[in-house]
Every structure is written in structure tokens, then in C-alpha cells.
Amino acid sequence: MSGPPNTVILYRVKYNNGMSSQPDVCIIGGGVIGLTTAYFLARDGIQVEVLDKGDFGQEASWAGAGILPPGSPSATLSPYDQLRAQSVALFPSLSSELRERTGLDNGFVRCGGLEFLGEDEAAAAEEWRGEGIAFEVLDTKALHRLEPAVSKELTTAYHLPEMAQVRNPRHLHALLAGCRALGVQLTPGCPVHGFERQEDRVVGLRTSTGPRSARRFLLATGAWSDPLLEAVGWQPGIHPVRGQIALLNTGAALFRRVLCLGKRYLVPRPDGRVLIGSTEETSGFDKRTTSEAIAGLLNLAKSLVPALGQAPLERCWAGLRPGSPDGLPFLGAVPGCENLFVAAGHFRSGIQLSPATALVMKQLLTGQRPAISLDAFRLDRNGPRRAFRS
Ligand SMILES: Cc1cc2nc3c(=O)[nH]c(=O)nc-3n(C[C@H](O)[C@H](O)[C@H](O)COP(=O)(O)OP(=O)(O)OC[C@H]3O[C@@H](n4cnc5c(N)ncnc54)[C@H](O)[C@@H]3O)c2cc1C
Numbered sequence: 150m151s152g153p154p155n156t157v158i159l160y161r162v163k164y165n166n167g168m169s170s171q172p173d174v175c176i177i178g179g180g181v182i183g184l185t186t187a188y189f190l191a192r193d194g195i196q197v198e199v200l201d202k203g204d205f206g207q208e209a210s211w212a213g214a215g216i217l218p219p220g221s222p223s224a225t226l227s228p229y230d231q232l233r234a235q236s237v238a239l240f241p242s243l244s245s246e247l248r249e250r251t252g253l254d255n256g257f258v259r260c261g262g263l264e265f266l267g268e269d270e271a272a273a274a275e276e277w278r279g280e281g282i283a284f285e286v287l288d289t290k291a292l293h294r295l296e297p298a299v300s301k302e303l304t305t306a307y308h309l310p311e312m313a314q315v316r317n318p319r320h321l322h323a324l325l326a327g328c329r330a331l332g333v334q335l336t337p338g339c340p341v342h343g344f345e346r347q348e349d350r351v352v353g354l355r356t357s358t359g360p361r362s363a364r365r366f367l368l369a370t371g372a373w374s375d376p377l378l379e380a381v382g383w384q385p386g387i388h389p390v391r392g393q394i395a396l397l398n399t400g401a402a403l404f405r406r407v408l409c410l411g412k413r414y415l416v417p418r419p420d421g422r423v424l425i426g427s428t429e430e431t432s433g434f435d436k437r438t439t440s441e442a443i444a445g446l447l448n449l450a451k452s453l454v455p456a457l458g459q460a461p462l463e464r465c466w467a468g469l470r471p472g473s474p475d476g477l478p479f480l481g482a483v484p485g486c487e488n489l490f491v492a493a494g495h496f497r498s499g500i501q502l503s504p505a506t507a508l509v510m511k512q513l514l515t516g517q518r519p520a521i522s523l524d525a526f527r528l529d530r531n532g533p534r535r536a537f538r539s
Contacts, residue, residue, distance in 0.1 A: 172198040172334060174514050175354065175363030177341045177377070179205035181317075181500055182492050183369035184324040185243075185507035190514065191331035198363065199333060200356065202340035202373075206321030209371050209499060212394065212468020214416050214426045215320070216262075216407055217501045219311035221281040228525035229477060230280060232505045235521060239504035240313065244320075251326035255319045258419070262312030262407035263287070263296065265453075266305055274307060284309050298403040298454050312407055314416055317500060341370075343380050344489070351381075351489045365488045365514050371471040372434070374479075374493040381486050383528055385479050387494045389469035392427035393438050395446045397460040399423060408453050412497075415450055415457075423457060425450045429470075438465045472496050480506060480526035481513065490514060491528055 174190055176183045179201035187197045199205070220226075220234030244257035264273070277284050287295065289304040328335060338358070345353035345360070353362040368377055372389035399421045408415040416424040425446040443465050451458040473479065473494035483489040492510045495502055509519040524530075 172196040172363045174198075174365045174367060175200065175361055176367045176369055177354070178369035178371060178373075178493075179325075179335070179337070180208055180369065180371050181206070181210035181321065181324070181503045182371070182495065182506055183367070184321065184328060185503045186367060186369065186492065186510045186514075187333045188324055188327050188331065189507045189511040191328060191333045193511065193515065195511075195515065197328075197333045198336060198361070199328070200336045200339040200341060200354075200361065202338070204337050205325055205335060206318075209468045209470050210321055211318055212392065212466055213317050213500050214394065214414065214424055215256075215315040215317045215500055216409075216414060216416060217257075217313040217315060218262075219277075219282045219309055219313075224279065224281045226280060228522060231521045232502050232509075233498070234280075235505035235508065236502050237311075237313075239508065240315070240501075243504050244315070244323075247320075247323040247327050250330055251323050253319065253323040253326055255323045256316030256418075257313060257320075258315075259311060259313040260406055260417070262309045262409060263292070263299075263306040264309065264409045265303060266307070277307075277309070282309070283311055296404045296406060296408075298456055299408070300453055300455055303453070308406075314407060315500065316418065320500070341377065343377075344486075346381075346486070349485060349487050351486055366490065367510060367514060368483070368489065368491045369493060371493060371495075371499075372469040374471065374491065378483070378491065378528075381483055381489060383483065385494065385528055385531075386474040387479070388472045389432075389434055390472040390496065391430040391432045391435065391467050392470055392497075393430075393442045393446065393467045394424055394426045394465065395443050395450075395462060396464045396466075397423045397425065397450065397457055398463040399457070399460045403454060403456055410449065410453065413446070413449050415453055422463065423450065423454075423460070434469060436467045436469060438467050470496050471499065474531065478502065478506065478526055479528050480509060481523045481528060484529050 173196045176199045179199045187199045190197045220237035222234040285308045287306050287308050340357045341354050343355040344351045353360050374387045401421045428442045471494050478494040479491050512519045
């Protein structure tokens with residue numbers, strides 16, 4: 150698989166003026182953010198092309214664990230919580246719609262979750278209460294009655310019955326099939342290196358396979374977004390944060406709920422697989438796993454569910470989360486380019502935030518007012534960080 154473009158060049162190319170073959174929207178990046186936005190746009194009759202440097206849905210969106218925390222759209226929330234709550238509301242209907250349209254089940258299931266107690270979780274409980282998210286505190290007896298496989302050393306936990314999960318590769322397959330069914334033009338193996346501009350408009354893209362044009366453009370290039378944004382004068386600081394995962398296969402499910410301990414977790418799949426995640430590492434664009442990190446994850450699994458100590462290790466992998474300086478994604482117009490938009494930097498939450506992100510990006514790209522205020526996600530929220538203005 151190809152890495153990020155080393156140099157991003159602004160240059161002039163001649164474009165075919167025949168507008169009929171030009172899509173309304175060209176999306177750069179076919180991860181969960183780009184594909185969900187393409188699906189929502191195409192469902193409304195918008196002509197969309199999605200370009201990816203490699204195959205679709207093979208980067209962070211494939212690698213993620215697919216945990217979908219609960220949220221409640223009715224309570225007063227921060228902009229981030231609104232995005233999450235809106236996504237929580239959309240995920241079930243999106244999943245059944247994709248299943249009906251494509252015959253593919255993305256594995257969405259409201260399995261519930263247990264958060265083992267720590268200082269962060271006590272603060273989190275206050276937030277859940279404020280947001281109206283259902284939870285209960287389990288004592289030792291209740292905990293082991295609910296999940297008998299959990300270690301007897303663990304004596305108490307918060308139970309979040311509304312926590313859900315999705316199987317990322319299946320969700321991406323369903324999105325791709327849904328996009329295909331709606332006529333989205335999907336172009337893999339097409340790295341974008343730069344933009345062609347005329348004053349404040351982007352009129353085309355420079356790609357490895359030749360120029361592309363569209364009326365509007367969306368940058369959804371995950372951890373690879375900064376070089377492209379630099380080409381239009383912005384440097385938001387989106388960077389890769391490696392996360393490693395180990396996958397065990399127990400043959401039959403030992404427990405049903407997602408188990409969370411701080412930032413690490415076990416996600417039980419109904420077929421007996423258990424996904425153990427994850428690390429947060431700065432290692433550039435290196436996606437290799439390390440023996441030390443995988444050993445740490447296996448120890449975590451054994452400490453939470455002792456029977457996992459005997460489970461065969463099926464596979465390990467790593468993915469690159471699109472980190473941002475303040476942990477929030479960048480969503481909205483790219484100032485200085487009236488027809489270029491960005492949706493990138495979702496860090497640890499891109500799967501869970503993807504439906505609401507796609508909804509607001511669809512609204513922006515079609516000239517509607519977004520359902521959620523996007524001020525907190527503006528590209529220029531940290532002041533003018535312009536690399537240069539061409
Ligand atoms: C180990 C791990 C666990 C995670 N667990 C969860 C979780 O439980 N829940 C959750 O919500 N989130 C989770 N995440 C985070 C989530 O996976 C990401 O936030 C999300 O996938 C980001 O989606 P994206 O579409 O922005 O990026 P990506 O999926 O990385 O997609 C970006 C796409 O852009 C393409 N691209 C890049 N540059 C170019 C270019 N120049 N030209 C053309 N195409 C280009 C890439 O090839 C790629 O396909 C996890 C991530 C990891 C790594």
C-alpha cells in the first residue's frame with residue numbers, strides 16, 4: 150500500500166470543459182468518513198466520485214474496534230457530544246437501510262458495555278448522568294451474575310446497556326456496496342497530490358492517474374490530511390496515532406459486553422472472537438505491530454477475563470488514527486477555497502461519529518444549514534495557522 154504523498158504541488162492543468170461528465174462532488178479518501186458522506190449524498194440524487202490512494206476502507210476505518218458508546222440527543226450537550234448523540238440516533242437506521250439495500254449485515258448490535266472503575270470513570274459517570282445516558286453501578290454479585298467470565302478480582306463496574314458495536318470491515322463493505330448501488334463512482338488506486346485553483350475556487354485535482362474535476366470537493370483523507378491542507382494554506386496538525394490490536398478466537402462467546410478499562414478494551418464478537426485494543430503511539434506512518442505492545446494487550450485480556458489466557462491468537466494489526474491537536478475533528482469549509490471542504494481528524498471516534506459527520510457534510514456540500522453547529526470544528530478554530538496562501 151502506498152504511503153502519504155511526500156510533496157504536494159499546486160500546478161496548472163487543462164481540464165475538459167464538458168461539465169456533463171463532472172460529478173457534483175468529488176470526495177478524496179474512501180474511509181468511513183468519505184464513504185458514509187458519499188452514500189448520504191448519492192441517496193439524495195447528488196452525483197459523487199470517491200478517490201482513494203489505495204483500496205477503499207483499508208486504513209484506520211478497517212483497523213478500528215467499532216465500539217459505539219451511547220449518547221442522548223435530547224440533553225444539552227457540547228458540540229462533540231451532539232455529534233456523537235446524533236450518530237447514536239442514526240446508526241441503527243443506517244445499518245438496517247444498508248442491509249436492505251445491499252443484503253450485507255454490518256454487525257451492528259447493542260451489546261452493552263462495562264466500564265471498570267477508575268478516577269476517569271467517576272467523572273464520566275457525572276457526564277452520563279448530565280446527558281441522560283442510562284447506566285447502573287454493579288456490585289460484585291451483580292457484576293459476576295451479568296458476566297460470569299470476568300475475573301473475580303474485579304469487584305465493581307458501571308454497566309452501560311446502550312453501548313453498541315459494529316464490525317468495521319463488514320460496515321465498510323456494506324457502505325461500498327450501498328455507494329455502488331446508488332451509482333457513486335468509486336476510483337481506487339488514485340492518490341491525490343495537489344489542487345488546481347482559480348482564485349478562490351478549486352477547479353481540479355492533480356492525481357497520479359491524471360486530472361479530476363468536480364463542482365465541490367471534500368477532503369476525507371484521515372491521518373494523511375495535513376499535506377493536502379498545506380497545499381491550500383492550512384496546517385491544522387492532523388497526525389497519525391498508531392493503535393495496535395490483537396484478535397483472539399475462543400470458538401464460542403465467553404462474554405457478551407464490551408469491557409473497558411481506561412482507554413483499553415475487549416470487544417467480544419458473537420462468533421467467539423475477541424478484539425483487544427489498543428495502544429496510542431507516535432510512530433509516524435509505521436503500521437507494524439510490536440511484540441511488547443501485543444504482549445501488553447494479551448496481559449490485559451487475561452487480567453479481565455482469565456479464560457482468555459488459553460485462547461489462540463488469530464491475528465494482530467495496527468492502524469493510524471487521524472489525531473488532531475485538541476482531539477476534535479475538523480469539519481467544514483476550508484477558508485479561502487469556497488468549494489473545498491474538510492472532514493478529518495476524528496482520532497479515536499471516527500466510526501462512532503461517522504453518520505452525523507456525513508449528515509452535516511452532506512448538508513454543507515449541498516448548501517444547506519448543518520443540523521449541528523460546526524463552530525467548534527472549524528479549520529481556523531486555533532487561529533490563523535496558514536502555511537502559505539497561493
Ligand atoms: C486500533 C484502532 C481502534 C479504533 N477504535 C475505534 C472505535 O472503537 N470506535 C471509533 O469510533 N473509532 C475507532 N477508531 C478510530 C477510527 O477508526 C478513525 O477515527 C476513523 O476510521 C477515521 O476515518 P477516516 O475515514 O477519517 O480515515 P481512514 O479510514 O484512514 O480513511 C482515509 C482514507 O483516505 C485515503 N487517502 C489518504 N490520503 C489520500 C490521498 N492523498 N489521495 C487519495 N486518498 C487518500 C486513505 O487511503 C484512506 O482510505 C480506532 C482506530 C484504530 C486505529
